Amino acid sequence: VIEMGTPDRSVITTCAYCGVGCSFKAELNGDELVRMVPYRHGKANRGHSCVKGRFAYGYAHHSDRILNPMIRDRIDQPWREVSWDEALQFAAQRMRGLQQAYGPKSIGVITSSRCTNEETYLVQKLARAVFGNNNTDTCARVCHSPTGYGLRQTFGTSAGTQDFDSVDKTDVVIVIGANPTDGHPVFASRLKKRLRQGAKLIVIDPRRIDMVRSPHVEAAHHLPLRPGTNVAVVSALAHVIVTENLYDEAFIRSRCDWDGFQDYAAFIADPRHSPEATEMLTGVPAAELRAAARLFATGGNGAIYYGLGVTEHSQGSTTVMGIANLAMLTGNIGREGVGVNPLRGQNNVQGSCDMGSFPHELPGYRHVKLPEVRKIFEEAWGVEIDPEPGLRIPNMLDAAVDGTFKGLYCQGEDILQSDPDTHHVAAGLAAMDCVIVHDLFLNETANYAHVFLPGSTFLEKDGTFTNAERRINRVRRVMAPRNGYADWEITQLLANAMGASWNYTHPAQIMDEIAATTPSFAGVSYELLEREGSVQWPCNDNAPQGTPLMHVDGFVRGKGRFIVTEYVATDEKTGPRFPLLLTTGRILSQYNVGAQTRRTDNVIWHDQDVLEIHPSDAENRGVKDGDWIKLASRSGETTLKAALTDRVSPGVVYTTFHHPDTQANVITTDFSDWATNCPEYKVTAVQVSLSNGP
Numbered sequence: 232v233i234e235m236g237t238p239d240r241s242v243i244t245t246c247a248y249c250g251v252g253c254s255f256k257a258e259l260n261g262d263e264l265v266r267m268v269p270y271r272h273g274k275a276n277r278g279h280s281c282v283k284g285r286f287a288y289g290y291a292h293h294s295d296r297i298l299n300p301m302i303r304d305r306i307d308q309p310w311r312e313v314s315w316d317e318a319l320q321f322a323a324q325r326m327r328g329l330q331q332a333y334g335p336k337s338i339g340v341i342t343s344s345r346c347t348n349e350e351t352y353l354v355q356k357l358a359r360a361v362f363g364n365n366n367t368d369t370c371a372r373v374c375h376s377p378t379g380y381g382l383r384q385t386f387g388t389s390a391g392t393q394d395f396d397s398v399d400k401t402d403v404v405i406v407i408g409a410n411p412t413d414g415h416p417v418f419a420s421r422l423k424k425r426l427r428q429g430a431k432l433i434v435i436d437p438r439r440i441d442m443v444r445s446p447h448v449e450a451a452h453h454l455p456l457r458p459g460t461n462v463a464v465v466s467a468l469a470h471v472i473v474t475e476n477l478y479d480e481a482f483i484r485s486r487c488d489w490d491g492f493q494d495y496a497a498f499i500a501d502p503r504h505s506p507e508a509t510e511m512l513t514g515v516p517a518a519e520l521r522a523a524a525r526l527f528a529t530g531g532n533g534a535i536y537y538g539l540g541v542t543e544h545s546q547g548s549t550t551v552m553g554i555a556n557l558a559m560l561t562g563n564i565g566r567e568g569v570g571v572n573p574l575r576g577q578n579n580v581q582g583s584c585d586m587g588s589f590p591h592e593l594p595g596y597r598h599v600k601l602p603e604v605r606k607i608f609e610e611a612w613g614v615e616i617d618p619e620p621g622l623r624i625p626n627m628l629d630a631a632v633d634g635t636f637k638g639l640y641c642q643g644e645d646i647l648q649s650d651p652d653t654h655h656v657a658a659g660l661a662a663m664d665c666v667i668v669h670d671l672f673l674n675e676t677a678n679y680a681h682v683f684l685p686g687s688t689f690l691e692k693d694g695t696f697t698n699a700e701r702r703i704n705r706v707r708r709v710m711a712p713r714n715g716y717a718d719w720e721i722t723q724l725l726a727n728a729m730g731a732s733w734n735y736t737h738p739a740q741i742m743d744e745i746a747a748t749t750p751s752f753a754g755v756s757y758e759l760l761e762r763e764g765s766v767q768w769p770c771n772d773n774a775p776q777g778t779p780l781m782h783v784d785g786f787v788r789g790k791g792r793f794i795v796t797e798y799v800a801t802d803e804k805t806g807p808r809f810p811l812l813l814t815t816g817r818i819l820s821q822y823n824v825g826a827q828t829r830r831t832d833n834v835i836w837h838d839q840d841v842l843e844i845h846p847s848d849a850e851n852r853g854v855k856d857g858d859w860i861k862l863a864s865r866s867g868e869t870t871l872k873a874a875l876t877d878r879v880s881p882g883v884v885y886t887t888f889h890h891p892d893t894q895a896n897v898i899t900t901d902f903s904d905w906a907t908n909c910p911e912y913k914v915t916a917v918q919v920s921l922s923n924g925p
């Protein structure tokens with residue numbers, strides 16, 4: 232740990248890592264950031280933090296940061312440092328030229344869940360008001376887009392139902408496809424505290440995560456399902472609840488569509504959803520499925536928390552809807568201690584979705600086809616908005632390979648490293664005539680870029696992040712942007728170089744525009760955030776202080792909607808060549824592809840990705856603990872070290888993806904969620920064999 236100097240002032244801001252959204256006091260000595268101290272009045276963390284937010288901010292001053300704009304005519308040429316004005320004119324002329332030559336739909340934007348609400352709002356506005364299309368997407372495409380779809384279909388809005396405080400009132404918790412100890416540590420501590428007080432835990436995960444058994448915490452049930460079978464397990468739980476008459480009929484009659492429930496009940500009561508039939512598919516013992524279902528239905532307040540182990544599947548949206556069905560069946564919606572709670576991986580996944588970053592939705596989750604919605608923004612922006620939904624990220628790349636998509640502005644997202652099927656992403660990027668990368672570092676995507684616009688860190692700008700409980704937290708400028716501009720200013724400069732005349736002078740004005748155009752944000756302002764510290768949307772005349780709990784008196788869509796969730800096996804099959812199933816996750820100290828956490832001086836970040844493999848699978852292959860192994864799939868292969876453990880079941884292997892050398896996405900398939908195209912990162916058929924190393 233490196234701590235320097237004695238602080239003489241501090242600024243309250245928000246962690247830029249996970250979706251817990253911890254508040255910190257950034258303590259400075261003059262202009263030097265001395266340390267980050269968890270802020271005890273932060274409503275999401277109440278003085279707690281994890282190692283990432285507390286210590287992993289050194290990347291802001293890392294020598295890898297690019298501080299000057301760069302351009303090049305072709306990607307096989309060296310970069311040339313230029314002034315901001317020259318870079319922006321170069322980018323604007325190229326994009327305008329592509330619009331004129333190939334039509335307005337030939338260019339688009341990708342924004343990031345790492346950026347502020349105000350920044351993502353401006354990036355989608357750039358696409359819609361300046362590019363003239365809806366070709367805007369966000370990296371939430373590859374993580375929680377099924378949450379957006381599934382919760383909107385069932386409840387009517389694309390957000391978690393509870394605040395974090397709610398966990399203090401829960402009696403029985405399902406954690407499915409999430410590893411809170413590593414992914415959401417501050418929330419995990421809170422959940423463990425509740426478990427130590429006597430709440431019961433059901434873990435649904437192929438791997439024996441820490442919560443299954445850790446000091447003073449032991450799950451009542453661990454359902455170690457085969458990767459890819461979430462829908463079947465959730466349906467088996469619902470089958471038991473319906474066939475044993477454990478459902479909350481009064482809640483369903485008053486709060487849900489009763490006809491829809493009857494259709495669903497007839498579907499789910501079918502013997503193919505029984506625990507016995509499900510055991511064959513999933514590997515989870517029928518008795519455990521039955522006992523877990525009974526516990527959830529009868530154990531008091533029941534809450535469900537889930538993560539990317541639910542969404543990053545070919546049936547990610549189906550599982551989200553199955554989880555919503557389970558909560559409605561048991562009457563576990565609309566009060567403290569219950570609910571459906573997606574644990575968001577990145578700091579502003581919720582916000583980037585709220586801000587209209589998807590190609591079919593304007594801010595506030597309103598479809599772009601609706602003339603009355605377009606009219607609001609057309610009047611505010613003084614433009615006509617295309618009524619046709621735009622391209623998702625994978626569609627942009629397909630269109631680029633086909634020669635119809637020519638230019639991309641990519642802010643804060645390394646799609647070459649983060650998105651599935653690396654070779655296809657590279658082919659799409661290479662086919663474009665103008666790729667503008669706006670980021671902190673020369674990332675992998677920048678290898679295919681013509682313009683590099685240096686970005687600013689969260690320490691260098693004002694704005695807001697929205698955490699997993701819909702809490703809008705202020706991000707405050709701690710130091711001047713080392714690159715010269717905050718990210719929202721750079722997007723504005725690019726828009727104006729392309730002919731717009733935006734004149735925001737502070738992100739507060741962008742938030743005012745969001746509030747004026749988006750009903751769920753109507754009451755949000757920087758003044759309110761200063762006064763309250765933070766606020767949870769919806770925040771408007773109906774809820775001037777915000778909304779900690781959703782769907783209290785009725786669902787946003789009116790009646791809750793049960794949806795039939797048929798299990799369909801993934802197309803990714805094991806076989807003689809690839810007999811094992813690979814699934815992925817993260818560790819506490821690292822964050823996603825490690826762009827920030829790896830650029831820190833602290834020693835705990837000097838780790839490596841390893842492959843967890845069951846001792847019996849390792850023995851069959853002559854692999855010992857610490858050996859180098861080759862991990863091969865139908866898509867590609869990589870090399871890493873083996874870690875023998877019974878945390879994974881025989882037939883399942885597991886790795887993290889924090890280091891670029893691991894190239895996990897060379898291995899993963901290009902299958903994706905049927906509704907949203909969210910990649911199926913969590914299921915890949917693989918083979919493991921001994922290797923001599925990289």
Ligand code: SF4
Pocket residue numbers: 246247248249250251252253276280281282283284285415416417418
């Ligand atoms: Fe809090 Fe998440 Fe940041 Fe850790 S990474 S300090 S849990 S917001």
